[in-house]
Amino acid sequence: MSDVGEGRRARGGGAARRAERTAVRIECAKFIERNIPNLEILNEEALQIIEYNAETVLEEIGVNFVENPAALDRWRDAGADVQGERVRIPRGLARELCKSAPASYVQHARNPERNVTVGGRGLVLAPVYGPPFVRDEGGRRYATIEDFQKFVKLGYMSKWLHHSGGTVCEPTDVPVNKRHLDMLLAHMTLSDKPYMGSVTEPVRAQDSVEMSDILFGGLDGRTVMTSLININSPLTFDGIMMGALEVYAKANQAAIISPFIVGGAMAPVTVAGTLTQVLAEVLAGVAYSQLIRKGAPVIAGAFVTSIDMNSGAPTFGTPEASHVTYGVGQLVRRLGIPYRSAGGFTGSKVPDAQAAYESANSLNMGLLSGVNFMLHACGWLEGGLVSSFEKFVMDADQLGILHHLAAGIDVSENGQAMDAIREVGPGGHYLGCAHTQANFKQAFWRTNLLDYKPYETWEEEGARDTVQLARERVARMLADYQKPAIDPAIEEALLEYVAKKKASMPDAFM
């Protein structure tokens, strides 16, 4: 594919250039630029109904900004009706405020070839975020910083993954108040792809900004992080998350403003009702980001799952989650800001057929719903409780399919292949013809993981299933991994920052 570039290594001094000469070059696709349409599931009338209702929700019911007096002041100044922590937003105000949010933005990576554009017809893929557990051949266990580093390495080496992500798993062996430092250090030094900042406390967001400043040798106004700001649905914005948003918006760093929706629990049990609530939440959240700083880059998000009404478990890859994701995509495009949703979701405990059905349903829907930033694109297992090494490389392989699908159909003269059809004629065979020879290398997506072998070969080689193939691939990738070059002075400064911060406070595990 033409959008695959060999990565050049970081800019920097002589040491970096020396490291460059010996480093292994990693093949990495640029972010996806869609050349196919989105699936527009709602018609104009339905869109207008939902947009009208969302404004009604903001005006009549309002949203809560809790433990955040400054936010209440900002809303009051902007013209909202504030009573206690309840903010009622006059019809049209939030949408008006959203207009200053950029339609797209560039997130810079320390290797400029890994910069991504978020928005428009683009799609940026980032790995799983948040699980406290990992699963590998030994089963399920609490995640450690070593696991975290392995996931960052796998992400760095994954051709179809554009982004290193954030909390690829929770390093539970590191104190809660120091975790973010080790996580950032891993993303910054073990990969050269773009990454996410910490959101668990405003001071940790500030650390993220300061470490990024070191890594990039001064930010100069560049956006170098996209971080995840969850809304507490229904209709609640907590002080900690908003505090992190405030830090990032002021520093021109991007935030995904995203309700975490379990349909039937945190949102109405019907799709149109969920769409209404999500739109109201996104309008209020994005508008608030613009009250902090006009023009701050934001993504309107929606994490969507439905609930199994028998067990109360969240479910994934379901048609209702797809309906919501398609619908939110349309609503967000009409707002003119980038859209985050979907991922390689599953409720399965193991990377089996259930995991793959559910993930494929979600990934396909994510592409066709016009998502611009897809978190959880690979490695997600057990409803987000587990980061799976095997599933990471399984999903990452499937992401190549999204790239090829998005490229659309070439109807150039070469694509039309009339000479080939003439050459082969009725009853002939295309394998040997000139057009096939000239095009076959680029013609078809090819897996780096799945089995295409003849039955007999497959059986002789041990009749391996996908999990076994994936396990072997993980081991091979980690064995082959080489750290991308980094200016030793910068790495030194980062290590020093982390050490100093860690020494400045006692460990906290809550």
Next chain:
Amino acid sequence: MSDVGEGRRARGGGAARRAERTAVRIECAKFIERNIPNLEILNEEALQIIEYNAETVLEEIGVNFVENPAALDRWRDAGADVQGERVRIPRGLARELCKSAPASYVQHARNPERNVTVGGRGLVLAPVYGPPFVRDEGGRRYATIEDFQKFVKLGYMSKWLHHSGGTVCEPTDVPVNKRHLDMLLAHMTLSDKPYMGSVTEPVRAQDSVEMSDILFGGLDGRTVMTSLININSPLTFDGIMMGALEVYAKANQAAIISPFIVGGAMAPVTVAGTLTQVLAEVLAGVAYSQLIRKGAPVIAGAFVTSIDMNSGAPTFGTPEASHVTYGVGQLVRRLGIPYRSAGGFTGSKVPDAQAAYESANSLNMGLLSGVNFMLHACGWLEGGLVSSFEKFVMDADQLGILHHLAAGIDVSENGQAMDAIREVGPGGHYLGCAHTQANFKQAFWRTNLLDYKPYETWEEEGARDTVQLARERVARMLADYQKPAIDPAIEEALLEYVAKKKASMPDAFM
């Protein structure tokens, strides 16, 4: 869902009514009626280029009708240029002839509640067709008539499957020249869903018509079979398949006229080239059906796979196959006839994650490409060499997702859920609210197979993966199976027909 009806049993005499009273009622969904748009991947200009090129192929290169002098005569009479077996069709002629093919047709089932409408915005789902092998807990082995009967039973009991299909596996223990009789008998007596006829010889197509005539107590012009007529790509129509088509068209029975495309082998390696050839083949094939009998019901089909250029193996669930399937859908809709494509395809040897990723990719694409008749919707394994019992129920469960996706988004007042949003308010919870209580039973699709249990429960119960759950479901379904009621006189007549036919010729195994 409102489209799920309890099946009434066959019409018939007193014995049938007595059987009816004791029979277990099987829940079965009606065919899907889409309330969502198709994905239109080609723009108008691209469509016109391909349509123009397809006419060029028919006019300049032409198609071969081999070992079929009557077909050559028909084409000559219609105005084509016939030289040897090559038929060159003047620009526009084939498309003009296609106009008499109906835009949709009803395929009758012996239980009228199982009738399906093929065409329009409908989607009829039918199981895997053709594999010589089966796979179950014992591994892979040649299929037998007992396996065949089991698949028919599973299909009958599968809620989301509308059609009993045809050669659900090849019963290799029955002589080749008598197989079709036992297969038809199984579909006719073990299920009451619609079925397919034999196409391996024109006389076997004739047997299919005659047995159907017995089953239905006279066909009275009704279409009661949809049968699979493959085109030998590129651009070749063989005498045996066309002979079967002639039998069916004359009897007003429907045929799927379908090139079997392995991109890069039987069609150009580029998507637009493949679309051109497929359209040319479909135009010639459908036009020919109308030369046999104006108004004969037909489906324009495309079985699409790409080839792995490293190994030569056919590959499934790939983005290029999706491009072709989306594109053919648009071209066929412009012809105004029903469209057959997609299925639960995979190249995997076992029902693992690869099988599920590839199948989910294909099934989703099948829904969104506007397919009207989907063969191979469940049970397909190992590139179509194997019918898998486990995968049959795994895929059949996923077909429920297509039903719910296709239903679209309800924007009625109940769907909008404004009262629920008002009732719950910021920080509340929807589980207990009145709107949730009133709607939760119909709100979400729910699996009958996959695991949604808490981790601890799942582990205590043996940490079963999808294959194990599927194996247990297959055993349970076969244990629960009860034959649908049938008029004993009709069953007797069918058995007699089969016995007489079998006695009339020696066994042939080639």
